[in-house]
Amino acid sequence: MVPPTPIPVGATALRPVWTDLPGQVRAEIETLAGGTVIEARSQGSGFTPGFASRLVLADGRRLFVKAAGSAYPWMIEAYQAEVAKLRLLPAAVPAPSVIFDRRFQVDGEDWLIAGFVDIDGRPPLRPWREDEAAAVLRCATELGRALTPPPTGADWLGLEVEFARNADDWAMIAEQDLLPADLIEPGAELARDFLARLPRTTLVHCDLRDDNVIIGSDGRVNVCDWNFPVLGPIWTDTVTLAISMHGDGLNAERLLAETGAIDDDALVDGFLAMLLGYFTIAGSRPEVDNSPYLRAHQRWYADATADWLRRRVLRTY
Structure with missing residues (x-):
């Protein structure tokens, strides 16, 4: 018999929250999303340190956003690869669609942001x-x-x-x-x-x-x-x-x-x-x-x- 899992399900990740992101990164997300973020809920599941939050915009639209900076270069590559692979999946696959992605620099630091359809x-x-x-x-x-x-x-x-x-x-x-x-x-x-x-x-x-x-x-x-x-x-x-x-x-x-x-x-x-x-x-x-x-x-x-x-x-x- 296997003992119960010792991890706190749904609360395993140490992630930055919306206000931890540099202002220019937040602004770029809002520009690509086409609206002002009024609510951000960080997702506590998983085992990686990247930003991963459900965002609500002022007009009521919702999206899921991932972001990573130069502190974790492997996360940048992982998120970029995920976006590319998602775009190749056939429509029959029940996976979130990509809304936007962009790789850019803020004060000499590399950043990758990616927005996805938020699944309710x-x-x-x-x-x-x-x-x-x-x-x-x-x-x-x-x-x-x-x-x-x-x-x-x-x-x-x-x-x-x-x-x-x-x-x-x-x-x-x-x-x-x-x-x-x-x-x-x-x-x-x-x-x-x-x-x-x-x-x-x-x-x-x-x-x-x-x-x-x-x-x-x-x-x-x-x-x-x-x-x-x-x-x-x-x-x-x-x-x-x-x-x-x-x-x-x-x-x-x-x-x-x-x-x-x-x-x-x-x-x-x-x-x-x-x-x-x-x-x-x-x-x-x-x-x-x-x-x-x-x-x-x-x-x-x-x-x-x-x-x-x-x-x-x-x-x-």
């Missing part, structure tokens, strides 16, 4: 509710179909390239005794097999968690934060989401079966093993000052993934 809604509740879990998994499954074949316009990397830097994770786990011994040999073998034969049929989100999902007031499920899309199996995002559902005590096997998305159980085991290696090593690294809950989040995901993989492969509980 909220993330799924945690612990997961059965009905919301089923709806979100249906969305992820439909997402896979909509992105098979992958959209054109970019030289998408494969999932194996994204995780190439983690090739030594299982060797490090064995050296440092970070997981029970009975998981190490099968886990390492499954991860190697997955990376050797994974299909690259589909553009997958590759970072799909509850805090990247918005359930709209109309009941429609929307997927946000498209920073890391890569090519992989059609069920990648469905399985990734199901990890936290298993960790929260739901029957992930039944929920997955209901989607009809899984066509190769051995590959799913390998994918879980690869993620387990990643989460275990990441969670063992030093804490991050500007993301105080990141390591706890990764350690919990490692626990949830290990428990699920153990049940699937070793048939132990």
Whole structure:
């Protein structure tokens, strides 16, 4: 059994608020938005330090804005890449549309601002509710179909390239005794097999968690934060989401079966093993000052993934 997540769901990020932004940055956002900001609500979910707020304009219009400056150059690149990738997604993908983006300098400092349609809604509740879990998994499954074949316009990397830097994770786990011994040999073998034969049929989100999902007031499920899309199996995002559902005590096997998305159980085991290696090593690294809950989040995901993989492969509980 997996203990409850130790992180404060919806309040994990340390982000600047509207008044923290330089005056010229705020002015540029208002110019591109075409109105004066009268309300700004910072979004506390996630694990990055960039500005991310829902803004209300004087005429009642709403938008969601991300911004990053030279203090975090990698955030500038991430936001710029997200905008470019969002514009390539087909209309069938339930993702927020880009309204504007601009990269410019303020007093010699580089800035990137991006405005998106604000989706009226909220993330799924945690612990997961059965009905919301089923709806979100249906969305992820439909997402896979909509992105098979992958959209054109970019030289998408494969999932194996994204995780190439983690090739030594299982060797490090064995050296440092970070997981029970009975998981190490099968886990390492499954991860190697997955990376050797994974299909690259589909553009997958590759970072799909509850805090990247918005359930709209109309009941429609929307997927946000498209920073890391890569090519992989059609069920990648469905399985990734199901990890936290298993960790929260739901029957992930039944929920997955209901989607009809899984066509190769051995590959799913390998994918879980690869993620387990990643989460275990990441969670063992030093804490991050500007993301105080990141390591706890990764350690919990490692626990949830290990428990699920153990049940699937070793048939132990």
